[in-house]
Amino acid sequence: MKKIISFSGKGGVGKSTLLVLMLKYLLEKFKDLNILVIDADPDANIGDIIGKEIHFKETIGGKMAEFKQKIQKRLIPLDVSKDQIVESEVFDALIEMDQFDILEMGRGEGEGCYCSINNYLKRIIDILAKNYDVVLIDAPAGLEFFSRKTGQTVTDLVIVSDPSKMGIHTMKRILEVTKEVELKFENIWILGNRFPENSLRDILEKEVANVKEEYVKLLGFIANSDEISKMNIIGENLLQLSTESLAYQTAKQLFVKII
Numbered sequence: 134m135k136k137i138i139s140f141s142g143k144g145g146v147g148k149s150t151l152l153v154l155m156l157k158y159l160l161e162k163f164k165d166l167n168i169l170v171i172d173a174d175p176d177a178n179i180g181d182i183i184g185k186e187i188h189f190k191e192t193i194g195g196k197m198a199e200f201k202q203k204i205q206k207r208l209i210p211l212d213v214s215k216d217q218i219v220e221s222e223v224f225d226a227l228i229e230m231d232q233f234d235i236l237e238m239g240r241g242e243g244e245g246c247y248c249s250i251n252n253y254l255k256r257i258i259d260i261l262a263k264n265y266d267v268v269l270i271d272a273p274a275g276l277e278f279f280s281r282k283t284g285q286t287v288t289d290l291v292i293v294s295d296p297s298k299m300g301i302h303t304m305k306r307i308l309e310v311t312k313e314v315e316l317k318f319e320n321i322w323i324l325g326n327r328f329p330e331n332s333l334r335d336i337l338e339k340e341v342a343n344v345k346e347e348y349v350k351l352l353g354f355i356a357n358s359d360e361i362s363k364m365n366i367i368g369e370n371l372l373q374l375s376t377e378s379l380a381y382q383t384a385k386q387l388f389v390k391i392i
């Protein structure tokens with residue numbers, strides 16, 4: 134099994150939350166799986182959701198900043214290639230948890246530098262994916278991630294939308310971009326998050342039915358969950374969410390279609 138699953142969608146629709154629910158599901162279902170979580174969204178971090186403090190210097194952005202300083206101070210031998218350095222920094226930045234690893238992309242130094250980190254993302258996925266059975270990627274809300282062709286090796290793209298005009302609009306834009314830059318995914322899944330059980334669901338269903346590409350499929354819907362809200366407010370590790378909670382039960386039934 135080799136799955137690279139990337140979560141995308143507008144900021145705030147629930148990408149990181151659902152990625153963590155998928156992580157919980159994988160840990161519960163498969164015992165000895167090698168799992169890597171790549172946190173590539175600069176706006177927030179997975180660490181916050183699972184109660185793990187991650188400092189800037191532990192991120193790829195932080196490692197790169199340190200590296201630039203070393204160059205300026207001429208502490209790097211001239212015969213080392215940039216690729217070799219990226220590779221060693223990546224391994225250096227791996228954060229080992231008990232049951233999985235995390236790679237935190239972090240911000241570039243200062244406004245506008247994030248893009249250069251994005252440029253490394255494709256290489257990083259290529260370098261690291263070999264060592265893992267499953268890679269989960271929390272993708273930036275923006276579309277740079279895709280237009281830089283970093284999604285090339287992703288097997289499953291999960292586009293999350295909430296029941297809002299902008300959520301659905303962003304979902305459609307992402308779909309368009311994947312066509313424009315000819316990204317190949319085995320599956321693109323549309324996942325409605327925080328959808329009440331009513332006719333709002335029909336709207337997203339119709340949007341997906343209108344998509345011609347048969348690899349684009351509706352994964353299903355998850356309702357708003359008071360348990361998730363509560364864990365978020367008190368800052369509790371979402372991996373500890375009750376396995377009985379309705380949101381988790383529903384998520385499991387959906388994720389089994391992916392893996």
Ligand SMILES: Nc1ncnc2c1ncn2[C@@H]1O[C@H](COP(=O)(O)OP(=O)(O)O)[C@@H](O)[C@H]1O
Nearest residue numbers: 144145146147148149150356357358361362365
């Ligand atoms: N199904 C849900 N029920 C209740 N709260 C949710 C649900 N999904 C996400 N949230 C909350 O919505 C907010 C944004 O979610 P987050 O996963 O951080 O979004 P994103 O990663 O897309 O920016 C968080 O406070 C999260 O706890």
Ligand SMILES: [Mg+2]
Nearest residue numbers: 148149174177
């Ligand atoms: Mg997020």
